[in-house]
Each structure stands twice: as C-alpha cells, then as structure tokens.
Amino acid sequence: MPTALLHGGSTQSGLQTAAPKFRTQLSANSLTPFVDPLPIPEIARPSGFRPSPADAKVKLPYYRIAMRQFEGKVHRDLKPTRLWGYGGPLQGPTSPGPTFETRSGQGLLVEWVNELPDKHFLPIDHNIHGAEADKPEVRAVVHLHGGKTPPGSDGYPESWFVSGKSGVCHYPNQQDAAMLWYHDHALGINRLNVFAGLLGAFFVRDEFEDSLELPRGKYEVPLIMYDRIFDLDGQLNYPVSPDAQKPWVAEVFGDALLVNGKLFPYLEVEPRAYRFRVLNGANGRFLHLSLSDGHKLQQIGTDQGLLAAPVALDRLYLAPGERADLVVDFSELGGRNVALKNDIQAVLQFRVAKATNGIASARPSSLLPTSLRPVPKIGESSAVKTRSLTLVEVDDLKQRPLTMLLNNTHWSMPVTENPVLDSTEIWELVNTTDDAHPIHLHLVRFQILDRRNFNVTDYWMKGTVRYTGPAVAPDANEAGWKDTVRADPGMVTRIIVRFEGYAGRYVWHCHILEHEDNEMMRPFDVVAAR
Ligand code: C2O
Numbered sequence: 001m002p003t004a005l006l007h008g009g010s011t012q013s014g015l016q017t018a019a020p021k022f023r024t025q026l027s028a029n030s031l032t033p034f035v036d037p038l039p040i041p042e043i044a045r046p047s048g049f050r051p052s053p054a055d056a057k058v059k060l061p062y063y064r065i066a067m068r069q070f071e072g073k074v075h076r077d078l079k080p081t082r083l084w085g086y087g088g089p090l091q092g093p094t095s096p097g098p099t100f101e102t103r104s105g106q107g108l109l110v111e112w113v114n115e116l117p118d119k120h121f122l123p124i125d126h127n128i129h130g131a132e133a134d135k136p137e138v139r140a141v142v143h144l145h146g147g148k149t150p151p152g153s154d155g156y157p158e159s160w161f162v163s164g165k166s167g168v169c170h171y172p173n174q175q176d177a178a179m180l181w182y183h184d185h186a187l188g189i190n191r192l193n194v195f196a197g198l199l200g201a202f203f204v205r206d207e208f209e210d211s212l213e214l215p216r217g218k219y220e221v222p223l224i225m226y227d228r229i230f231d232l233d234g235q236l237n238y239p240v241s242p243d244a245q246k247p248w249v250a251e252v253f254g255d256a257l258l259v260n261g262k263l264f265p266y267l268e269v270e271p272r273a274y275r276f277r278v279l280n281g282a283n284g285r286f287l288h289l290s291l292s293d294g295h296k297l298q299q300i301g302t303d304q305g306l307l308a309a310p311v312a313l314d315r316l317y318l319a320p321g322e323r324a325d326l327v328v329d330f331s332e333l334g335g336r337n338v339a340l341k342n343d344i345q346a347v348l349q350f351r352v353a354k355a356t357n358g359i360a361s362a363r364p365s366s367l368l369p370t371s372l373r374p375v376p377k378i379g380e381s382s383a384v385k386t387r388s389l390t391l392v393e394v395d396d397l398k399q400r401p402l403t404m405l406l407n408n409t410h411w412s413m414p415v416t417e418n419p420v421l422d423s424t425e426i427w428e429l430v431n432t433t434d435d436a437h438p439i440h441l442h443l444v445r446f447q448i449l450d451r452r453n454f455n456v457t458d459y460w461m462k463g464t465v466r467y468t469g470p471a472v473a474p475d476a477n478e479a480g481w482k483d484t485v486r487a488d489p490g491m492v493t494r495i496i497v498r499f500e501g502y503a504g505r506y507v508w509h510c511h512i513l514e515h516e517d518n519e520m521m522r523p524f525d526v527v528a529a530r
C-alpha cells in the first residue's frame with residue numbers, strides 16, 4: 001500500500017497552502033495593454049548540409065542553434081528582461097527561439113550549443129534529484145516535444161551538457177503534419193531553464209495538409225503562450241517556498257501572460273480567416289482561451305495534427321504542453337478590435353482592418369472543409385497490455401507537497417514500463433490527487449479512450465479502483481492524435497498507444513514542470529520484439 005498522505009491544499013486557480021515568497025511583484029495588469037506588435041519568431045535557417053546518421057549518402061539540412069543569455073523587451077514600458085533564448089549564427093538569440101519549418105519525412109540535424117553563463121539566475125533546489133550541489137548549476141539538453149525521434153536524439157534528461165559543449169540531434173520527422181515544440185529538459189532544473197526562456201516552435205508539414213488549402217504564409221500565426229512573474233525592474237521572478245533550504249514550489253502561476261514573448265501585444269489582421277497555432281508553453285498554468293466578442297474558435301487540429309473535422313468552441317481549454325490548431329474568421333469583424341482572452345484577461349488584441357474591395361475574405365471559415373484528416377480509431381482489442389499507473393502527491397505533515405510520483409516510483413528506480421516496439425497498450429492514469437496533471441509520453445502519439453470518476457479514499461484503503469460514475473468520452477477537440485493528455489483529479493484517464501518508431505529509452509512525465517522536476521517523470525523502454 002502506498003504510504004503517501006492524501007493531499008489537501010493546492011488548486012489550479014490558487015497557489016499551494018504555504019504561499020511562496022515573492023520579490024516585489026509587478027502587477028501585469030498595471031501595464032498599458034496593446035502597445036507592442038505581436039512578434040513572430042524568425043524561421044530557423046540551416047547553415048549547410050551534413051550526412052544523415054541513418055544513411056551517409058543522404059545529406060540533411062544542418063542547423064547550429066546556440067543557447068545564450070540576452071536582454072529582451074517584453075513590454076514597451078518595462079526595462080529589458082534578462083532571458084535565455086536560442087539563436088542561429090546570424091539570428092537571435094530570442095525567446096521563444098526561432099521556428100523550425102520542415103516537411104514530413106524531411107530529416108534535419110541540429111547542433112544545440114550551450115553558450116549560457118556558468119551561473120543560473122533562477123533559484124535551484126539542490127534537494128531535487130539530479131540538481132544536487134555537486135552538479136554543475138547550468139546544464140541544458142533539448143527535447144523535441146511531439147517528435148518521433150530516435151532515443152539518442154530525444155533529449156534524455158540526464159544527457160545534459162554544460163556551457164561550452166554541444167550535442168547534435170537527428171530529427172527524421174517521419175510523422176504527420178503537426179505543431180511540435182522544442183524546449184529544455186535538463187534533469188532537476190527543467191522548470192527553471194524553460195522559465196528563463198528556453199522553448200520554441202517546430203512545424204512539420206505534409207501534402208495532406210497542403211491539400212486542405214488552410215490559411216498560410218502571413219495568415220498562419222504561431223501563438224506561443226506562457227505565464228511569468230516579473231518584479232518591478234522587469235526581471236523574471238521565480239517564486240520560492242518559505243523554507244530557504246528547500247526553495248522548490250509545487251506550482252507557479254504568474255499574472256503576466258506572454259504571447260510570443262510579449263505582454264499584451266496586438267496583431268493587425270485582414271478581414272478574413274487566419275490560422276493560429278497555439279502552444280501552451282507554461283510551466284503550470286492551464287489556459288482557457290476565448291474571443292472577447294463571443295465569436296467561436298474553430299479548432300482543426302490538436303497536439304499531433306489535424307482533427308477528423310473542425311470543432312467549434314466557445315472556449316478552448318489547453319493544458320501545459322498541449323497545442324491547438326485554430327481557425328478564426330475575421331471577415332465579419334472589419335474595422336473592429338477583438339481580444340483573445342485567457343479567462344477574463346485580454347492577452348492579445350486583433351485589430352481587424354476595414355473590409356475594402358482590395359482585401360476580401362479569401363476563405364471564410366464557413367468554407368472550412370467539413371472533414372479534415374481521418375483519425376482511424378485504435379481498437380481496444382488490439383492492446384496487448386493494460387497498465388494501471390497512479391499519479392500521486394506526497395505531502396508533509398502540514399499538507400505541503402513534498403514530491404509528486406508516478407506509480408509511487410522515483411526517477412532513479414528501475415524501469416517498469418517496457419512496451420514492445422510496434423505493440424499497442426492501454427495506459428490507465430489513476431489520478432489520486434486534487435489537481436489535473438497533463439501527462440506526456442515521448443516518441444509516440446496516442447488516442448484518449450475515456451475518463452471516469454473513481455473513489456479515491458477507497459483506492460488508498462484497498463488498492464482497487466471502484467468507479468463512481470460512467471466513462472466519459474474525450475471532448476470533441478481531444479478526439480485526435482495526442483501526445484499530452486489532461487489527467488483530471490479523481491479520475492482514471494485511459495489512453496491507447498501504439499509504440500511505433502524506435503526501440504530505446506524515453507520518458508513519460510507530468511508537463512507541469514515543477515512536478516516533472518520533482519519526480520513526476522519516469523523512464524520507459526521501448527523494447528525490440530524478439
Ligand atoms: Cu514537452 Cu518531455 O516534454
């Protein structure tokens with residue numbers, strides 16, 4: 001029986017029971033909104049070609065991307081902010097970093113170079129596994145989230161390297177068109193490296209997507225969103241616990257929600273349909289996005305690509321790590337301003353130009369294809385194994401969270417999840433905590449089967465799941481290919497996964513980075529069939 005205490009305090013909307021201490025915090029709402037244009041990250045440029053590790057006769061585009069510290073303006077009225085970002089030889093650094101553009105089956109190589117300072121500027125907790133005092137403070141390793149990537153290039157959390165070193169990754173991109181993203185994954189300090197700015201977008205395109213004639217070029221815009229806390233000097237303010245010896249906090253929620261690295265930017269749009277590629281890149285905040293005028297959002301894709309059909313949403317719920325592919329039709333909004341809101345906060349303003357003869361709507365969303373990309377259902381009967389995996393919060397005697405566990409195992413314990421290559425499994429995520437946890441598996445794409453309430457107290461007493469309600473199908477906008485799933489509190493969330501691609505060691509984890517860093521991450525092995 002697990003010995004963990006049941007968890008009491010934290011909720012999505014608030015901070016945990018013991019409130020972390022802040023330096024004098026800037027109130028983001030005191031800033032004048034919509035004074036900066038929305039930045040669009042530059043497209044990453046290769047610096048040449050190199051032989052493919054898979055076949056030396058094939059030459060692949062080769063990118064050299066360095067991580068560096070720099071100062072960036074997040075708002076007109078704030079002093080420049082110290083950030084960590086990514087940049088090419090002639091670009092950046094920026095945060096978010098440059099956007100990769102590639103096509104399905106077109107592999108590429110990236111040499112990720114650590115040129116960061118030797119000292120971290122955010123508070124490391126040396127009690128955390130992998131971040132002990134004998135480890136270098138600044139370590140980095142890049143993971144391509146959503147990439148079907150060989151194990152040696154996947155950014156294993158222990159494969160970090162220090163300043164002055166680099167690592168070359170091979171991304172074969174043999175997968176459907178989708179918005180992937182890259183971010184830091186260094187064991188024990190991942191939350192700090194990403195908070196400092198180490199993330200960026202990565203698009204895979206394919207012919208199927210082309211054939212749909214969705215808005216493209218300047219009509220397709222990435223929206224990379226994450227919340228931060230700033231101090232009055234415009235500097236990042238990562239919260240710490242009241243215990244100076246143990247600075248880790250279980251969740252970080254900032255009031256400053258950035259879009260593509262700016263606070264409350266605006267975007268001038270034409271009265272026509274746009275495609276927005278939204279990423280929740282936050283450490284821990286779940287987004288609830290809507291348009292201020294009540295117009296619906298049309299969602300056409302999810303983490304791993306296009307949905308079978310568009311889904312009209314009043315409000316989009318997006319957990320950390322998840323992506324949404326949206327189409328917004330401004331054709332009836334000529335001459336007006338509309339805001340994209342997160343809850344009640346307007347975070348991005350669209351300034352819609354007046355309709356003139358010159359700019360007519362090229363493709364109103366009423367003309368969106370009614371069917372997009374078929375998503376063939378993986379039959380439950382094809383699963384050769386079902387794993388029941390618990391999500392557990394361990395609290396101290398004052399009900400403060402100490403650590404978060406998957407299946408009551410720690411990162412350093414022997415591998416317990418070892419699916420066979422090309423086999424299908426069902427993973428039941430038994431969430432015993434009071435919080436939703438976005439669970440992400442590297443390498444694979446999966447489908448959500450259902451979610452179902454169970455009696456948590458019973459579970460702790462007897463170790464068996466007693467369901468207390470019917471199984472609930474995933475939301476319409478989750479019924480596509482996913483790589484991150486919201487495991488809701490007090491529910492068993494079932495996913496079905498085909499372990500395709502490569503044999504080798506990968507990880508699965510909660511995408512709340514504070515949880516991931518504090519043990520809510522486990523290795524898994526895809527083993528070759530024998
Ligand atoms: Cu966004 Cu382990 O990844």
Ligand code: CU
Pocket residue numbers: 143144145146147440441442443
């Ligand atoms: Cu990933």
Ligand code: CU
Pocket residue numbers: 404436437438510511512515516520
């Ligand atoms: Cu979590």
